[in-house]
Amino acid sequence: MIMRLEEVEKGLVEKLKVASEKQRRSAVKVACELAFQACPVDGPIVPESLKQLCLGSKLTAEQVSGLDNLAAQLDEQYFDLQDSQNEGQNLDAEVLRLFSQARVVSALSLAGGEDSLMTAAEAIYEASSAVDDRVYIFKSVLLVLPES
Numbered sequence: 001m002i003m004r005l006e007e008v009e010k011g012l013v014e015k016l017k018v019a020s021e022k023q024r025r026s027a028v029k030v031a032c033e034l035a036f037q038a039c040p041v042d043g044p045i046v047p048e049s050l051k052q053l054c055l056g057s058k059l060t061a062e063q064v065s066g067l068d069n070l071a072a073q074l075d076e077q078y079f080d081l082q083d084s085q086n087e088g089q090n091l092d093a094e095v096l097r098l099f100s101q102a103r104v105v106s107a108l109s110l111a112g113g114e115d116s117l118m119t120a121a122e123a124i125y126e127a128s129s130a131v132d133d134r135v136y137i138f139k140s141v142l143l144v145l146p147e148s
Helices: 004-008 010-018 021-038 045-054 061-084 093-111 117-129 134-143
Strands: none
Touching (some): 010 117, 010 134, 021 117, 021 134, 045 093, 093 117, 117 134
């Protein structure tokens, strides 16, 4: 199965494949931190979960579930707002903000789940989708991964 991250940054996926579990967690943490800095999300669950991940702790099932629910709510708001706009109208800042916030929360949820290549790649992809400059996230993530 091809990972979405492979479609946009194949070299990063190759480095994730040879990285240790700890290195992958560090890479995901960097991506999530940068995405949250670029697009903060209101509500205590997001910064609390990010802090917990940064301290090296796993998220509880309740936290992951809460993040999943929040991401779904943000996606629903994003889709509803997008649907209410006239055809041909440019996406406004609110639609883009909601989309980015949903991606940040989704990245955190993935980061707090199982430690696997697939979830690491998906979390990094989601985090990179939250920002205007995904290359910055990719470069920052590569800095914490081992040289080939």
